[in-house]
Amino acid sequence: MNKELLEEFFEYADGHLYWKKCTTQRVKVGTIAGTKRADGYYVTQLKGRLNLNHRIIFFMHHGYLPKYIDHINRNTSDNRIENLRPATLEQNQHNSKIPKNNTSGVKGVDWKKREGKWQVRITVDGKTKSFGYYNDIDYATFVAEAMRYKYHGNFANNGKEKT
Numbered sequence: 001m002n003k004e005l006l007e008e009f010f011e012y013a014d015g016h017l018y019w020k021k022c023t024t025q026r027v028k029v030g031t032i033a034g035t036k037r038a039d040g041y042y043v044t045q046l047k048g049r050l051n052l053n054h055r056i057i058f059f060m061h062h063g064y065l066p067k068y069i070d071h072i073n074r075n076t077s078d079n080r081i082e083n084l085r086p087a088t089l090e091q092n093q094h095n096s097k098i099p100k101n102n103t104s105g106v107k108g109v110d111w112k113k114r115e116g117k118w119q120v121r122i123t124v125d126g127k128t129k130s131f132g133y134y135n136d137i138d139y140a141t142f143v144a145e146a147m148r149y150k151y152h153g154n155f156a157n158n159g160k161e162k163t
């Protein structure tokens with residue numbers, strides 16, 4: 001990416017890119033650049049290349065492009081610069097939603113039928129680590145959240161909505 005080229009074609013305001021310069025007859029100056037994909041990410045074509053809008057916005061503001069960019073509130077359509085931060089793949093995965101196959105409703109807590117207890121497991125340094133079995137789901141939830149904050153720091157996410 002080239003910062004000067006991006007600033008020639010786009011203006012940033014309130015989490016959106018706006019066209020400053022026409023690239024085709026379909027592009028109108030002052031309109032929001034890009035289209036929203038099914039996964040919520042906005043993408044924009046420039047010079048024959050498809051780009052994720054959040055990556056363009058991050059680059060325009062910081063002058064560099066990290067390998068991964070995390071949406072702090074997990075809303076992939078929210079490209080406000082204050083919602084974007086550089087991340088490693090692992091950090092980005094820490095800030096994820098509750099998996100669809102989760103049956104407890106609590107991130108990192110699963111019912112283990114054989115033991116008849118709730119197990120707490122989270123990923124630490126790329127490996128799944130167990131933090132014990134518990135009779136009470138509320139206590140298992142407390143342990144899971146505490147371990148996430150201890151090991152995941154600012155990227156800790158309990159699967160609840162952020163604003």
